Amino acid sequence: MNLAVKYRPKTFSDVVNQKHAVITLQNALKTMNIGSAYMFTGPRGIGKTTLARLFAKGLNCEKGVTADPCGKCENCLEIEESRNVDVLEIDGASNRGIDQIRELRENVRFTPLKGRYKVIIIDEVHMLTQEAFNALLKTLEEPPKNVVFIFATTEPNRVPDTVKSRTLRFDLRPLEKQHIVERLKKVATLESMDFESDKVLELIAEASTGGLRDAISLLEQAYIYSQGVITLEKVKELTGILPQEIYLEIFNSILDKNSKGTVEIIERVVAQGYSLEDFQKGFVRAAEALLKAFYGLEKNEFTILASRFNEFQILFLLRVLKDIELDLRSLSNPKIFVDFHLLRLSKIESELELLPEVNFINSSSSPAIKNGTAVRTTPESLISETPSEPSMGNKEAPPKDIIAYAKEKLKLKEVKNGPY
Ligand SMILES: Nc1ncnc2c1ncn2[C@@H]1O[C@H](COP(=O)(O)OP(=O)(O)O)[C@@H](O)[C@H]1O
Ligand SMILES: [Mg+2]
Ligand SMILES: [Zn+2]
Known part of the structure; x- marks a missing residue:
């Protein structure tokens, strides 16, 4: 039994966390103010198809157009099982060509057979070819009566603006x-x-x-x-997933500068039968949660811990993550390096100490890279050698936009070999 299918919400009120979309769609149904094209965006498994089907039921329920489709009539049941003649579900990835869209344009010219509306749901719409989009656009420009398009996509940026601007768009939220x-x-x-x-x-x-x-x-x-x-x-x-508590422990021990403790945790993880790859995967997830907590984007189990970090440590954490990943891929015995990278992390206390690390991440013009070879530099030498970088070497003035800064710094790092 596929429980994910069984527990697909049957009513709008059962949909988790997509309140803005739910309310707007229900209002449209209540007031009979039906648009000709909608677009639901967002990552996998957050309710795009669910909402599309609910809306289709709301339009074609035997009760009449309704914000609370019955879920029991023939139309509702058929839509639920995606076998209703008036509700077409098309996979954009496998029907991406101009011919399929032409066929579709023919199809929508006929009136609905059983319901009031023809509903065309195109999943992963960003996969359509340019020509297919152009053909689709023509239909959207002169939408036939009683036809509603619903596009779903995980990558809205790949949908042409001309198409997007003809739709009412809902960016569904990832589920916490x-x-x-x-x-x-x-x-x-x-x-x-x-x-x-x-x-x-x-x-x-x-x-x-x-x-x-x-x-x-x-x-x-x-x-x-x-x-x-x-x-x-x-x-x-x-x-094979490690519970996040392990990472809470690791982060705490890093912040406490408890090197022995940090190494012991890794030993324990390995002794419990986890692979280093499992460790790394969990580490990425934990770092992501930490990052979100740090910038207040989300409240989670890392929220309290995050207040102990400074922005440079966060930035450096990303660097360490990447180093661990690279070492896992390229070394035959990476364990010692995993320990080592984590210990590097516990060494970083202040922005000042991070300077050599950040600079070496930076570019070949940086003092940390000489003649293409990375060399260790002292914070002092950096301060004197890079007066033009306002944030560097000046403890009172950290960069304003740390995310942009971090991105900029991290961009180049893969091509360089570390000083270690
Ligand atoms: N917002 C949500 N509320 C309740 N269940 C959901 C939600 N999003 C996804 N689900 C569950 O996940 C399954 C897949 O959801 P679906 O709407 O098909 O996701 P997608 O966004 O990939 O189209 C549903 O059958 C349901 O069990
Ligand atoms: Mg879907
Ligand atoms: Zn019904």
Whole structure:
């Protein structure tokens, strides 16, 4: 049984976290103010297809146009199973050519057979060819009566502006961990699945990169794999994912400059049977959560810890992440280097200490790179040699836009070999 499909929201009120889209769509249905093209954007598994089908049901429910489709009539049921004659679901990736769009244009000229509207849902619409987009645009410019287009895409920037500007666009929000956990709890309860503790659901949420669809599928897998109560242990085995607490521990120990402690944690991780690749993957996720917490984009388990970091440490953390990844790929015995990179991290206390690191990340004109070879420089030499860089060497004036700064600095780093 595919639980992700089974628990696709049947009503607008059951949709998690997409309030702005839900309210606007429901209002459109209530007031019969129906646009001719909509676009739902956002990563996988956050409700694009779900909302498209709900809207189609709202238009064609046998109750009449409604903000609360019944979900039970023939039209609603058929739409749910994507087999309704008036609601066409097209995969843009496999129907990307001009011919398919021409065919579609022919098709929309005929009136709906069973419902009031023809609804054309094009998934991953950014995959269409330029010609196909042009043909589509012609239809959008003179939309036939009672036809509604709904485009879904994970990459809205690849959709031509001319097409985008003809649509009412909803940028759906990625689901936060807490939303995913709540939804998983609901599904588990309705399915009478026993789980050890909420930690199990948290770990599943952390492991699923593809929004709710993946999370629910993983829950299902974990249930089958556990044959009874879903335990943390089983989920760890199944996903190879390390719980985020490990990274909280590591970050704390780095900030405490507890080198021994840091190395011990890595030893423990390896002793528990995790691979360094697993460690690295989890590390990336943890760093991402830390970054979001640091800039206040999200409240999560790293929020308190984040206040102990400064921006330069955050910047350097990204550098270390990348170094670990490169070493894992290229070295036959990378373990010692993983330890080493983490220890580098604990050495960085202030912006000043970071200067050689940042500069070496920087460019070949930097004093840290001489004649194409990286050399260790002291903060003092940098201060005297790079007076033109306002933020460098001046502790009172850190760069204003640290993200742009970090991006700029990190851009060049892969081509250089480190001083280590
Ligand atoms: N916002 C959401 N609220 C509730 N369930 C959701 C939500 N987003 C995704 N899901 C779950 O994930 C599954 C896939 O969602 P879907 O709408 O097809 O995602 P996509 O954005 O990739 O089109 C649904 O069947 C449902 O179980
Ligand atoms: Mg979809
Ligand atoms: Zn209905």
